[in-house]
Amino acid sequence: xxxxxxxxxxxxxxxxxxxxxxxxxxxxxxxxxxxxxxxxxxxxxxxxxxxxxxxxxxxxxxxxxxxxxxxxxxxxxxxxxxxxxxxxxxxxxxxxxxxxxxxxxxxxxxxxxxxxxxxxxxxxxxxxxxxxxxxxxxxxxxxxxxxxxxxxxxxxxxxxxxxxxxxxxxxxxxxxxxxxxxxxxxxxxxxxxxxxxxxxxxxxxxxxxxxxxxxxxxxxxxxxxxxxxxxxxxxxxxxxxxxx
Amino acid sequence: xxxxxxxxxxxxxxxxxxxxxxxxxxxxxxxxxxxxxxxxxxxxxxxxxxxxxxxxxxxxxxxxxxxxxxxxxxxxxxxxxxxxxxxxxxxxxxxxxxxxxxxxxxxxxxxxxxxxxxxxxxxxxxxxxxxxxxxxxxxxxxxxxxxxxxxxxxxxxxxxxxxxxxxxxxxxxxxxxxxxxxxxxxxxxxxxxxxxxxxxxxxxxxxxxxxxxxxxxxxxxxxxxxxxxxxxxxxxxxxxxxxx
Ligand SMILES: Nc1ncnc2c1ncn2[C@@H]1O[C@H](COP(=O)(O)OP(=O)(O)O)[C@@H](O)[C@H]1O
Ligand SMILES: [Mg+2]
Numbered sequence: 149x150x151x152x153x154x155x156x157x158x159x160x161x162x163x164x165x166x167x168x169x170x171x172x173x174x175x176x177x178x179x180x181x182x183x184x185x186x187x188x189x190x191x192x193x194x195x196x197x198x199x200x201x202x203x204x205x206x207x208x209x210x211x212x213x214x215x216x217x218x219x220x221x222x223x224x225x226x227x228x229x230x231x232x233x234x235x236x237x238x239x240x241x242x243x244x245x246x247x248x249x250x251x252x253x254x255x256x257x258x259x260x261x262x263x264x265x266x267x268x269x270x271x272x273x274x275x276x277x278x279x280x281x282x283x284x285x286x287x288x289x290x291x292x293x294x295x296x297x298x299x300x301x302x303x304x305x306x307x308x309x310x311x312x313x314x315x316x317x318x319x320x321x322x323x324x325x326x327x328x329x330x331x332x333x334x335x336x337x338x339x340x341x342x343x344x345x346x347x348x349x350x351x352x353x354x355x356x357x358x359x360x361x362x363x364x365x366x367x368x369x370x371x372x373x374x375x376x377x378x379x380x381x382x383x384x385x386x387x388x389x390x391x392x
Numbered sequence: 393x394x395x396x397x398x399x400x401x402x403x404x405x406x407x408x409x410x411x412x413x414x415x416x417x418x419x420x421x422x423x424x425x426x427x428x429x430x431x432x433x434x435x436x437x438x439x440x441x442x443x444x445x446x447x448x449x450x451x452x453x454x455x456x457x458x459x460x461x462x463x464x465x466x467x468x469x470x471x472x473x474x475x476x477x478x479x480x481x482x483x484x485x486x487x488x489x490x491x492x493x494x495x496x497x498x499x500x501x502x503x504x505x506x507x508x509x510x511x512x513x514x515x516x517x518x519x520x521x522x523x524x525x526x527x528x529x530x531x532x533x534x535x536x537x538x539x540x541x542x543x544x545x546x547x548x549x550x551x552x553x554x555x556x557x558x559x560x561x562x563x564x565x566x567x568x569x570x571x572x573x574x575x576x577x578x579x580x581x582x583x584x585x586x587x588x589x590x591x592x593x594x595x596x597x598x599x600x601x602x603x604x605x606x607x608x609x610x611x612x613x614x615x616x617x618x619x620x621x622x623x624x625x626x627x628x629x630x631x632x633x634x635x636x
Binding site for chain 1: 442444473475479483484485494495499543
């Protein structure tokens with residue numbers, strides 16, 4: 149029964165894929181129109197990569213700070229970090245981009261769109277990363293802390309030599325996944341006029357009077373970045389499973 | 393070892409794990425064994441004696457030093473002892489060798505080279521030379537416990553606390569770990585052991601303490617306790633566990 153279902157599933161998926169590619173090919177895709185603009189797309193792609201890398205670094209720092217706030221001793225910082233995380237996770241990124249760009253950046257007299265874009269993404273992704281980190285730390289069994297205390301490590305040493313190294317191994321798959329999300333989420337930054345990949349694709353479409361010619365390369369460009377990350381994430385997950 | 397407990401009580405929520413326990417152990421005792429039914433308070437008493445926790449009330453002296461003055465005193469106490477739990481003693485992200493080295497370097501201030509040679513000596517003493525570079529997940533339960541004993545011994549502890557060190561092991565591995573413990577008692581190591589291995593307890597103990605319901609029911613040299621226990625509860629415990 150299960151075998152039959154699997155075959156059926158495979159068939160449906162295979163037919164779906166074939167149909168999709170058939171449409172792509174049979175449709176007279178206007179490659180010649182967008183070809184002259186290829187370097188715009190490459191530039192946009194590069195911009196997306198750079199923003200994502202910067203935002204990953206910044207959001208890791210930011211996420212660690214939020215984690216420290218949540219695990220810390222002070223009630224006020226705990227509540228503050230917790231509220232921040234919930235507010236960010238409870239609102240759409242697009243809304244955050246609009247609010248931060250049009251209200252806060254204006255008030256702070258921040259002009260550089262690259263800087264603002266990176267900051268917005270970092271604020272957003274930092275909240276998710278802090279949750280991933282927290283999950284990692286809380287997943288370390290109590291027996292590890294007991295053992296660490298028994299050999300005479302101090303509280304700080306326990307974090308440094310026992311909890312954090314193990315937590316990092318455990319969160320790596322999720323962090324890799326979050327990086328892929330970050331890359332995809334950066335596409336929303338076109339709304340503030342940042343010339344990243346999606347924005348460039350939209351401009352190419354406008355210049356060629358085409359509704360979507362540049363969107364297939366756009367999707368492929370994102371896949372080139374996210375697929376390796378997805379594979380890496382799976383690998384890390386498997387490796388972690390075998391280590392335990 | 394020299395221990396004096398006065399009116400020690402310990403509560404876990406609603407559960408009274410120890411009830412006004414008095415215990416005196418004199419210098420002539422090298423190996424102290426705790427026995428009694430599960431839930432009787434053996435582990436709780438071990439944790440207090442090992443400086444892992446503080447009682448809710450009462451006084452605790454080890455070698456005439458009042459242990460319950462501050463967390464600093466307790467930490468100092470922990471650093472001079474070795475402690476072994478039933479299982480999950482080792483840090484899974486470190487190899488056997490690194491597990492042994494960690495307290496030597498981070499707690500006892502040994503240089504890496506010296507820590508390495510001390511660790512290899514300790515591992516070799518328990519026939520673990522071939523396993524030095526393996527991770528805990530690659531070792532059997534018995535090997536894991538032996539590595540944990542090597543880690544505890546490498547710091548030359550004045551006292552070794554072993555809380556049911558073989559309860560999670562199959563008979564063959566149990567024998568292998570008991571042999572190691574026996575060799576330690578013969579070399580004059582001071583040990584506090586809680587166990588359900590009655591034959592072994594009798595063979596190695598200088599003094600046996602029977603705990604049940606958080607109270608000290610009976611104490612004495614093994615010959616007296618095992619052959620002519622006065623207390624009904626102790627007698628019925630022996631007749632139950634010795635039946636097969
Ligand atoms: N961390 C804890 N939280 C709650 N109850 C506990 C805890 N540790 C021990 N107890 C309770 O205290 C009593 C004594 O337990 P324990 O010292 O582990 O006994 P033993 O080691 O002799 O089996 C038991 O009733 C146990 O359920
Ligand atoms: Mg116990």
